[in-house]
Amino acid sequence: MAQVRVYNLGYDPETGIGELLHTTTVRHAFGMIRREVANPVELTFVEDRIVPTALELTRELSGAWVEGAGQRSMGFSYRAVHERDHWSCAYCGRSVSKSPACEALLATVDHILPSSRGGESSWTNLVSACKECNNRKADRTPEEAGMPLQVDPYDPALAYRVGGYAETLPVLVTR
Numbered sequence: 001m002a003q004v005r006v007y008n009l010g011y012d013p014e015t016g017i018g019e020l021l022h023t024t025t026v027r028h029a030f031g032m033i034r035r036e037v038a039n040p041v042e043l044t045f046v047e048d049r050i051v052p053t054a055l056e057l058t059r060e061l062s063g064a065w066v067e068g069a070g071q072r073s074m075g076f077s078y079r080a081v082h083e084r085d086h087w088s089c090a091y092c093g094r095s096v097s098k099s100p101a102c103e104a105l106l107a108t109v110d111h112i113l114p115s116s117r118g119g120e121s122s123w124t125n126l127v128s129a130c131k132e133c134n135n136r137k138a139d140r141t142p143e144e145a146g147m148p149l150q151v152d153p154y155d156p157a158l159a160y161r162v163g164g165y166a167e168t169l170p171v172l173v174t175r
Contacts (some may be wrong), residue, residue, distance in 0.1 A: 003027040004052050006038065009060040011039045021061065026051050078109045080156075082128045090127035090151045091137065104132035112141045112153065123155035 003023040011018030024032075032038040042054035060135050087096055087107065096107035110129040113119030118137055127149065129137070137145045 002046060002051065002053065005042075005054045006032075007041070007054065007056050009052070009057050011041060011056045013054065021057075029055055040088045076123065078126075081109050081123070081126045082107055084123075084154075084156055085128035085151060088128060088151075089108070089130040089133050090149050090153070091129055091133040091142070093150050094130055094131045096128055104130060106131040108134045110134045110137060112149070113141060124153050127151065127153050128154055 004026055005023055006021050006029075007017040008021055025047075029038070029040075032055060033040060033052070036058060038055035038057050040054070041051035042052065043050050043055045044053050045051075070077060082096070088094065089096055092137070096105055096121050098107055100106050108129050108131050109126050110133070111119040111121070112127060115121070119125050133147065137147050142149055
């Protein structure tokens with residue numbers, strides 16, 4: 001059965017810009033529409049039936065609803081860092097996993113500025129790393145270890161993705 005994308009309020013189907021919360025089944029999507037929790041924004045034909053392929057919630061969800069959310073507007077967790085970095089090591093670019101074929105490719109999260117030196121656990125100071133690179137970098141900055149980052153960490157609450165690239169949201173100027 002096809003998966004239906006569920007977007008937070010504010011999704012623009014013409015540009016594809018919006019906060020993708022999760023995917024669900026067609027059956028659950030119809031239940032969300034029936035309960036008036038979401039509205040269909042993209043439809044398709046499947047076996048002579050019209051079914052939704054994308055839903056937009058009828059009200060905006062705060063980050064508190066998202067699993068692992070703390071003070072951030074997006075759910076912050078180590079798993080979310082791996083998702084943001086596409087389960088790839090920020091140093092060597094190899095794929096990482098919770099259950100890798102070899103121990104060196106175990107998914108870990110690395111503090112760019114080590115926590116022992118005042119680095120916080122935040123979107124912009126954490127990256128996904130394989131165990132091998134994380135151990136090699138140890139308690140040093142990437143520059144000190146000679147291990148340049150291959151990605152730019154960003155806060156998903158302050159950026160949106162277009163064609164796989166993170167774009168910073170425009171800052172509103174108030175006068």
